[in-house]
Structures are given as C-alpha cells and as structure tokens.
Amino acid sequence: AAIEFGLDAPYRIEYHDRLPSTNDRARELAADGEEDVVVVADEQTGGRGRLDREWRSPAGGVWASLLVRPRRPPAEVPIYTLAAAVAVARAAREAGVDARIKWPNDVLVAAEDDGRDDAGRTERKLSGILTEMEGEADRVSWLVVGIGVNANVDADALPPGATSLRAEVGDVDRRVFLQRVLERFAELTGEGADPSDILDAWREYAATLGRRVRVETPTETIEGEAVDVRLPGSLVVRTDDGERVVSAGDCEHLRPS
Ligand code: BTN
Numbered sequence: 001a002a003i004e005f006g007l008d009a010p011y012r013i014e015y016h017d018r019l020p021s022t023n024d025r026a027r028e029l030a031a032d033g034e035e036d037v038v039v040v041a042d043e044q045t046g047g048r049g050r051l052d053r054e055w056r057s058p059a060g061g062v063w064a065s066l067l068v069r070p071r072r073p074p075a076e077v078p079i080y081t082l083a084a085a086v087a088v089a090r091a092a093r094e095a096g097v098d099a100r101i102k103w104p105n106d107v108l109v110a111a112e113d114d115g116r117d118d119a120g121r122t123e124r125k126l127s128g129i130l131t132e133m134e135g136e137a138d139r140v141s142w143l144v145v146g147i148g149v150n151a152n153v154d155a156d157a158l159p160p161g162a163t164s165l166r167a168e169v170g171d172v173d174r175r176v177f178l179q180r181v182l183e184r185f186a187e188l189t190g191e192g193a194d195p196s197d198i199l200d201a202w203r204e205y206a207a208t209l210g211r212r213v214r215v216e217t218p219t220e221t222i223e224g225e226a227v228d229v230r231l232p233g234s235l236v237v238r239t240d241d242g243e244r245v246v247s248a249g250d251c252e253h254l255r256p257s
Contacts, residue, residue, distance in 0.1 A: 010186050011038045011066065019063075020046035023130060023146040026065035030134070030142035035069040037180065047148065050130055051250065056159060060152035060166075062174050066145045066185070068070040077143060078188060078233030078247070079107045081131045083198045084145050087184035088127045089205040090150075091177050096169040097126065100207035103226065103251045104234045105129040108207050109163050123161035123207065123253070126150055134257075145185075151177065199229055212256060213237060217249035226251075 017043040019025055026039045041064075044057030057063050070080065085105035092099035092107060099107050100123070107127035130146040150164035152171040158164060165172050188198050203209060208226045215222045215237065224239035234247045 010190075011036050011182060013037075014039045018043045018045060018059075020044065021048050021146075022063050023048060023132060023144055026067040026144040026146070027132065027142075030067055030144065035067060035142070037067045038064055038178075038241040039067070040064045040178065044143045048130060048146075049128060049148075055128065055130070055148055056157070057148065058153050058157045058161075061164075062147070062151045062178055062181075064147050064178060064181075066147070067184070068143050068145070068164075068189075070073040070140050070143055070189070072140055073138050074140050076134060076195075076232045077131065077133055077140060078104065078194050079198055079231065080143060080145060081129055081187055082202050082229070082233045083188040084129050084131075084147055084181075085127075086188060086198060086201045086205060087181045088129075088147060088149060090184055090201075091180040092126060092165070093205075094180060095128055095165055095172050095177065097144075097165065099126060099205065101202060101205045101231065102253065103206070103208040103213075104233055104248075109168055126163055126165070126168070147181065149177070149181075154245075195231055199231065202229055208251060208253065210234070212254040214252045214254055215246050215249040217246055222246060223254070 021044055022039040022041050043059040044063050047055035047057035049055035077154050085101045088107050089099040089101050097109055102108050108123040109126050127149040127218055133143045135141045151174055152166050153164045155167040211226055213226045222237055222244050223238040227238050228236040234245045237244045
C-alpha cells in the first residue's frame with residue numbers, strides 16, 4: 001500500500017503509512033523551521049476538512065500537505081489555494097476524469113448516471129484543499145496547503161456526495177499523480193510566475209462560472225450568478241443589487257432558476 005517516492009520535484013518528501021493529519025505534521029515541521037517539504041500519508045486517522053469538518057481518509061488516498069514559505073503578504077495566500085486546485089484538476093484530467101473546480105478549491109466530477117444522485121446533486125467531490133498559515137501583516141511566515149484526493153479508495157468508504165478516482169476511472173499510480181500535482185503547483189507559484197496565469201487556468205477548469213450560486217460568507221449569504229474570479233482568488237457574483245466580490249466563504253451551486 002505504501003507510496004514509493006523518488007520525485008523529481010523541488011520538495012523534500014516525508015512519507016508515513018499512517019498519521020492523524022498530514023497538515024498537523026506539516027505545522028510541526030513549520031515550527032521546526034523547515035520549508036519546501038511535502039508530508040504524505042497512506043491513511044489519516046484524524047483528517048481535517050474546511051470549517052472544522054472531518055475529512056475521511058482511508059488507506060489508498062492521496063493525503064498530502066505542502067509546507068512552503070512564500071515571501072508574500074498573507075492577503076495573497078488565496079491564490080496558492082487556487083493554484084493547488086488547478087494542479088489537482090489537471091492531474092485528474094490527465095488520469096481521464098472530467099474534473100472541474102468549484103470555487104474556491106473543491107475538485108468535482110459531474111455525476112454520470114441521470115445527472116443527479118439521491119440528494120439531487122449533479123456533481124461529486126473528488127478532492128478538497130485545506131490551507132493554513134501564519135504570518136505578519138506584510139509577510140507569510142509559513143503556509144501549509146493540505147491536499148486530499150480520493151484516489152484508490154471505494155466510494156462507499158467516503159461521505160455521501162463524494163467520489164474517487166477508483167470509482168471514476170480505476171486505480172491510478174499515486175506517485176505519478178502526486179508528482180504531477182507538485183510539479184504543476186511549483187510551476188504556477190514558483191519564481192517569476194504570473195498570478196494571472198493561475199486565474200486563467202482556474203477559469204478554464206471552473207465549474208462555478210456562469211452558474212447560479214449561494215455563498216455563505218462569515219457574515220452573510222450572497223446569491224446570484226458567478227461571473228468571474230479575480231486576484232487574490234475572490235469570486236465575483238452578480239446579484240439583484242449589483243456585483244459583489246467575495247473573498248471567502250462556502251459556495252453551493254444552485255439549479256438554474
Ligand atoms: C475540504 O474540502 O474540506 C478540505 C479537505 C482537505 C483534506 C486534506 S487531506 C491532507 C490534509 N490533511 C488534513 O488533515 N486535511 C488535508
């Protein structure tokens with residue numbers, strides 16, 4: 001079951017058969033002063049999702065956390081999360097899946113059957129990203145990008161509404177898959193990269209643009225048509241009261257009205 005690594009990527013890889021959470025291990029390494037490390041586990045016993053949710057992480061997934069120290073202000077961090085979603089979506093496409101991104105960084109696959117599952121969903125979640133950071137006003141100290149991809153796992157070991165690469169196209173070589181994700185991420189965010197290229201790639205894979213959405217922000221609920229993304233990763237929503245620019249929140253795709 002173990003993943004063998006010999007990645008030709010600019011990160012050191014730390015592999016574990018089992019961990020509570022690769023994000024927690026990466027935060028420990030951050031506290032030890034490390035950088036450019038990827039913590040990978042075959043299985044997580046306490047995987048964490050966004051908004052304090054649990055993230056089910058059976059053996060066979062790609063559970064990985066990337067620790068980097070971008071010399072950028074914390075306000076720019078959302079673009080790193082978008083870059084990670086682009087990298088995962090592209091690797092999933094290379095594996096033969098019609099992967100699309102729901103703002104800001106969930107990777108979804110259109111439901112195949114009659115288009116809707118029992119809960120009326122039209123899309124199932126293949127991957128999620130949990131970004132954590134610490135920093136001053138002008139400079140990030142460390143950034144942990146936690147990437148969870150339901151790879152070689154049975155869909156019935158996952159929560160309702162989730163899918164896996166195994167369920168969509170069959171098992172993949174996780175080493176190759178993660179290598180592609182890391183190389184693409186490094187390319188999109190490395191020295192001299194242009195953040196607007198990340199937005200362009202995101203737009204190309206977007207599931208959210210052109211759709212009716214409901215976004216729960218920390219302070220309000222916004223409903224309307226998602227029309228664009230803009231730096232540092234905000235969603236532009238056309239509502240009855242005009243355009244709104246949303247920088248953080250939980251986004252749900254609504255059926256066309
Ligand atoms: C979400 O969609 O809610 C984000 C899920 C993020 C899961 C990954 S798996 C690797 C890393 N370690 C964790 O505990 N969480 C992230």
